[in-house]
Amino acid sequence: MSNKQRFSNEANIHYRYSSADELIANLEDLSDMVQHHMQYQRPRLQTLENYYKGNNETILQANRRKEEHLADHRATHNFAKYVSQFIQGYMVGVPLKTSHKDEEINEKLRDINRINDADEHNSDLVLNQSIYGRAYELLYRNKQDEIRFTTLDVKETFVIYDDTVEMNPIAGVRYFNNQFNDDTLNVIVYTDNKKYDFVTKDQYSYKLTLRNEENHFFDGVPIIEYMNNKFRQGDYEDVLNLIDLYDSAQSDTANYMTDLNDAYLVIQGNVDLDVKTAEKMKEARLILLQTEPGNDGKASQADAKYIYKQYDVSGTEAYKDRLAEDIHKFTNTPNLNDEHFSGTQSGESMKYKLFGLEQVRSIKERLFKKALRDRYRLINNVMTRASEGGFDVNDIQIVFTPNLPKSLKEEIEMFIKLGGKLSEETTLSVLSLVENPKEELEKIEAENKLNQPTYDFEQFRNQDEEVTDDDE
Template sequence: MAKVNDFEQAKDIQYGVGSKQRFPDSANTHYTFPSVDDLLSDADQIAEMVQHHMSYQKPRLLTLRNYFKGNNTTILTGKRRKEEHVADNRATHNFAKYVSQFVQGYMVGIPLKTTYPEETINEKLRDMNRANDADEHNSELILDQSIYGRAYEILYRSQDDQIKFTTLDAVSTFVVYDDTVEMLPIAGIRYMDNQFRDNETIVYVYTAKRIYIFKGNQNLENIKLDREQEHSFDGVPIIEYSNNKFRQGDFEDVLNLIDLYDSAQSDLANYSQDLNDAMLKIVGNLEIDAEEAKDMKEKNILLLRTEANSTGSSIQADAGYIYKQYDVAGSEAYKDRIANDIHMFTATPNMNDENFGGVQSGEAMKYKLFLLEQKRATKERLFKKSLRDRYRLINNIMRVAAEGEFDVNDLTITFTENLPENIAKEMEWFTGAGGRLSNETMLSMLTFIENPLEEIEKIEEEDKNSPLSQPMYDYEVAEQEEVTENE
C-alpha cells in the first residue's frame, strides 16, 4: 500500500494532474485484510493503514465537516480578485447544515422505537436505552451519516459494570473488513494525538476478543504495542453505520453548486461595495482647484463652473461615475436556479418555494417529498442493519454476565417520519363514521408516549389508588368482603 502524504498528490495520481475531481475514490474506500491475525502480525501494517487514512480519507471528512460548519473552503481560500483596491467579500451559505439537519429531523425527529415481545427483556432494553440516552445517540449517528456518509459507535462496559455505547469521531475512525464477499468486520481502529506528549500518536485496535493499544510518533514510525486488554462482547465493538452503498454524504454531490452560489452572492456584494467606491468622471474644462473640490465633497454637492476654450466660447461639462454595469435581475435568476438545483439533487424541500408551504395533509407532503422518502428508505434499512449489530453485541455480553438473553431477530425497530399530519381531521372522520379506538392505539399515536402498555398500567394503578375508587360507607366495605368470600 503506497504512502501518500499529500491529498492533492493523491488526486493527481488517481485522475492525472489538473483534475477537477474534488475527492479521489481512495478518499472513501473500505479497508480490507485477509484476517485479524494477519493484520496484528506486523504493527507496521496497522501504521500504514492509519497513515493511508490520514492522507487519503481524513481530508475529505474534514472538508465535509467544514461545509457543515459553514466554513466553505473554496470561497474562503485563495484570492478571487486581482486588483488590490476592489472589494473581496467572501459570503458563505450553509446549505450543508440545512440539508443534514433536515434529514436528521425528518428521520428521527420522532425517536425510533425498539421493542421486544418478552416484557422482561423489553424492560431491560428500555432501561439501557434510557441510561445511554439512546434517542439523542441515534440522532447524532443519523447526523454523522448525513455529513460524512458514515458514522461510528463504540460499545463498552463502564466502571460501574453497565453496558454503554457512544459515538466516535468519524474523522479518525474506520473499520477493517475481511476480504470475503460478506465483508465481515475483523477490527475497528481509531487514532488520536496524545495531548500530553507532543509528536505521539495513539492507535486503538478493537478485535472480536481484545483491545490493542499501539503508540508511535506523529508519522507512526517505530510504532509499538503498548498494552492490551480483553472484552466480552464476542464481536468487534466498533460498529459502522453507512449512509448509502457508496458512503456518500447527503450534500457531498452538491458541493460545487454550493461554491457557485457562494461566488454569485459574493460577486453581488462586491458589486454593491465597488459602486459605493466608484470613480468620479468629469468631462470639460473647469475652474476648480483641489480645495474647492474637497469642500464640495464634504457638502455633498458638485458645482461645475466651466472656463472658456481657446476660441472664447463656453463649453459644456458633465460628471458621472464609472462602474461596471451589473445585471441584477439575471443574477437573482441565476442564484435561484442554483438554489433549486441544490434542493433537487439533495431531495430536500425549498422552504422559500411558495408552492411548498400552506396547510397540507401528511399524504400531500409525502408526494412532494417523494425523493426524500426513497432516500429515507435506504438510510433506514442500513441503519437497522447496524442497529441489530449493536443489540447482537449487547446480547452477547448480557449472556456472559448472566443478565438475560434474547433473539435479536425478534426485535422490532420502528422509524416514524417526522411529517405534519392532520390527525384531528382523520379522527373526526373516523368517529363520525361510528369508529372506536382502543386506549392502547390512541396512546401509541402520541409521540411523547414511549410504551403505550406501560402507560395504561400506570393509569390503572392511579385509578386503583384514587380516593374516588375507595368505598364511602361501611356497608359498601362489607358488601365487597362478602363478594370476595363467595368468590
Template sequence: MATDVLIKENKLLKQRFPDEANKHYTYPSIDKLLDNLNHLADMIENHKSVQRPRLRTLENYYKGNNETILEGQRRKEEHQADNRATHNFAKYVSQFIQGYMVGIPLKTSYDDKNVEEMLRDMNRINDADEHNSELILDQSIFGRAYELLYRSKADENRFTTVDVMNTFVIYDDTVERTPIAGVRYFYNDYTKEESVYLYTDTYRIIYKIDEDGKLTEDDAEPHVFGGVPIIEYENNRFRQGDFEDVLTLIDLYDGAQSDIANYSQDLNDAILAIFGRFDLDGYGDKDPLEIMKMMKDANLFHFEPPVDGEGREGRADAKYLYKQYDVQGSEAYKTRLANDIHLFTATPNMNDERFSANQSGEAMKYKLFLLEQKRAAKERRFKKSLRDRYRLINNVMKMASEGEFDVSKLTITFTENLPKNIAQEMEWFNAAGGRLSQKTMIDQLRFVENADEELERIEEEEKRKPINKNLYDFPGDKIEEVTADGE
C-alpha cells in the same frame, strides 16, 4: 484501471476528493494483520493523509466555513472590496434530514414484555434517542458514523459515538465483508504520545506509535462481545454525505452572493468622470483637487462646458464610472443554483411559496417524495447496524447470565417527522363509525414513549383511588338489620 490513471495524469478528471479518500480498508484476516503491524501503521497513515482531509472539508462546510470562498485571492485590485459570504446549505441539508428521520425517536419493541422492558432500560441508561440522532447526523455529514460498545465499571452495557476523524473499521476480503477489527488513534497534546486502540472480536489491544511510525504493544485486555465492538453506520453504498455532491453548487452560490456584495461596496468608491472644466474663478491659487473636494463635500459641482476648436460649446456633465449590474439575471442565476441544491439533496426549499405550511401531512409527502426514497435506503442500512449493536450486547448478556433474546424478533420502527392533522383524521374516522382502543389513541401522542407503560400507570392510579361509599347510598333509604329470628 490504466485508463483511470491516464485520465488523472492528464488532469482531465477534476474531482474534489480522490477515490482513495473514501475506500474501505480490507485485509485477509486479523491473525495476519497482527503479524504485520506495519500494514496497520500504513492504514493509519493513509487515513490521516488521504481520508481525513475529505472528512475535514465536509465538517468545515457543515460549520459554515466553506473552503472555496474563504481561500485564495478573488479580487486582483487591492483597493476593491473582497467580501467572502458563506451560505450554510450543508447544515440545512443535514439537520433537515436528521430531524425528518429521528425528530420522532425510533422505537425498539419485542414480543416479550420482560425483554422489551430490559431493552428500554438499557436505552434510557445510554440516552439512545440522542445517541441515534448523533449517528444519523454523522452519517449525513461524513457518509459514515461509528459507535463503540463497552462494558462500564458498573457492569452496564454502554454504547457511545466515536469521532470519524480518527476511527475506521477493517473488513476481511471476502464477499461477506465481515469486520475483523476496529481502529481508534489519537495524539495526546500533553504527553506528546500517539496511541492506537485496536478492537478485535476478542481483544482490545493498545499500541504506542514511535517517531518512525512503528507500533509497539502497550496493553491488551479481553472482551466478551463476540464481535468487533466498533460498528460502522454507512449513509449509502458509497459512504457519501448528503450534501457532498453539491459542494460545487454551494461554492457557486457563495461566489455569486459575494460578487453582489463587492459590487455594492465598490459602488461607494466609484470613479467620478467630469466632462467639462472647473470654474476656478474666485478660488484664488488653491489646488484644483482641493477645490474638487470642497465641492464634493458641499454636494455641488460647478464647471464650464467644453469648447471645441471652432468656439462651439459642448455639454458639461459628470457621472460615476462603475460596472453595470444585471439585477434580474443575477437573481435568476442564484435562484437556479439554490433550486438545484435542494433538488440534488432531496430537501425542500422553504423559500418556495408553493411549499405551504398549511398543507396536510399527506400533501407534504408528495413534495418530499425524493427524500422519502433516500430515507428508506438510509433506514435499511441503519437498522442493519443497529441489529449488530443488539447482537453484540446479547452476546455479553448471555456470558454474564443476564438473560438473552432473539435479535431477529426485534422490531425497529422509524416514524417520519411530518406535520399531521390528527384531529381531522379522527373526525373522519368517528364519522365513519370507527372505534379505537385506548392503546392506539395513546400511541398517537408524541410525548408518551410507550403506550403499554402508560396504560399500566392508569390502571395503578385507578386502583389507588379511594372508594366513595356514599355513591351506593340512596337518600331516604333506611338499612335495617335482620336478626336470626327474622325480625
C-alpha cells in the same frame, strides 16, 4: 489534462484484510492503514465537516481579487447544515422505537436505551451519516458494569473488513494524538474478543508498540459502522461545487455593491474648479460646475458622472436562484422559501413534494436498521455471557416514523365516522409525549386505585346496631 476531481478515489475506500490474528501479527500493515487514513481519508472528512460548519473552503481559500483597493467579500452559505439538519429531523425528529415481544426483555432494552440516552445518540449517528457518509459507534461496559454505547469521531475511526464477499468486520481502529504531546499517537484496535492499546512516537515510521491488551466479551467487533449509502457519500457531498458557485455569485454581488461606493467620478469639460473647492463639494454631496470660456469665446459644456461596472440585476439573480434550486433538487431537500411548498397544504400533498427524500430515507433506514441489529446482537452476546438473560435479535421491532406534518384530526374523524373504536393503549400510542403506552396505563390504574374512596364498614355496622337498640 489535469484531474479536477475534488477527492481522490482513495478517500473513501474500505480497508480489507484476511483476519484479525494476521493483522495483529503484522503491525506494519496496521500502521500503513492508519497512515493511509490520515493522508487520504481524513482530508475528505474534514472538508465535509468544514462545509457543515459554514467554513466553505473554496470561497475562503481562493485568490479571488488581485486589486488590493477593491472589495473582497467572502460570503459563505450554509446549505450543508440545512441539508443535514433537515434530513436528520425528518428521519429521527420523532425518535425511533425499538420493542421486543417479551415484556421482560423489552424492559431491559428500555433500561439500556435510557441509560445511554438512545434517542439523542441515534440522532447524532444520523447526523454523522449525513455529513460524512458514515458514522461509528463503540460499545463497552463501564466500571458500574453497565452496557454503554457512544459515538466516535469519524475522522479518527475506521473498520477493517475481511476479504470475503460478505465483508465481515474483523477489527475496529480508533487513533488519536495525545492532547499535550502531538508526537505521541495512540492506536486502539478492537477485535471480536480483545482490545489492543498501541502507541507510536515515531512520526516517520509509525512503528507501533503494544502498551496494553485486555479481553472484552461482546463476541464481535464492538465498533459498528453506520453507512449512509452504498458509496458512503454524505448527503451534500454531490453539490459542494454548486455551493461554491453560489458563494462566488453572492460574493461578487457584494463586491459590486461595495465597489459602487468607490466608483470614479469623471468630470468632462473645461471647469473652473480647484482642489479645495472640489473637496468641499464632496463633503456637501453637491457638485456645481462653472465652465470657462472656450477658444471661440463661448461657454463650454461640462458634465460629471461615475464610472462603475454595469450590473445585470435580472440575469445575476436568476442565475443564483437556479443554483439554489439545483442544490435543493440534487440533495432531495425542499426549498422552504418556495411559496408553493407549505402554507395550507395537507400532509398528503406534502408527501409528494418529499417523494425524492422518501426514496433516500428508505435506503438510509435499511442500512441504519442493519447496524442497529448489530448493536443489539452484541448487547445480547454480553448479556448472555454475564447471565443477565439473552434474547433473539430478530424479534426486535425497529420502527422509524418520518417527522412529517400529519392531519391526524382528519384521520381520526374519518375512522370514527366509519364506526371504528380504539383501545386505550392504541389511543395513548398516538400521543407523541407518551413513550410507553403500557406503562402509562399502569400509572393510570395506580392513580385510580389511590383516588378511589374507601369505606369503613365496621363503622357502618356499629351504626346499624345503635339504630336497632333505639328501636327496641
